[in-house]
Amino acid sequence: MGRLEEFGRRIDEEVAKLKQIHSFEDFGKRVDEELTRLKALLKEDIAPETEKRTAQFLREVSEKLGEAASWLEERNAARNSQKAQKSSKS
Numbered sequence: 001m002g003r004l005e006e007f008g009r010r011i012d013e014e015v016a017k018l019k020q021i022h023s024f025e026d027f028g029k030r031v032d033e034e035l036t037r038l039k040a041l042l043k044e045d046i047a048p049e050t051e052k053r054t055a056q057f058l059r060e061v062s063e064k065l066g067e068a069a070s071w072l073e074e075r076n077a078a079r080n081s082q083k084a085q086k087s088s089k090s
Helices: 003-017 024-089
Strands: none
Touching: none
8 A cells, every 4th residue: 555545544544533523522532542642652652762862962962072172171281381381481
């Protein structure tokens, strides 16, 4: 089954479910079901991938911060070396 056909089938299923809603109670039950399904989706599918990407991002940021700290230390060391040379000449 093609992606478009699958999408059309899913739309048809959802429309059929909506047609079964005849009262606010039915509507409330349907909302509860969808919220439960959404929570499961977030917990099982989205959260793990987000955590994986966040961990990778933090590793990359950590590496860049380490590089920036080294650059600042080298710059400070060079500045102190120049000051020491000027002091010894005086």
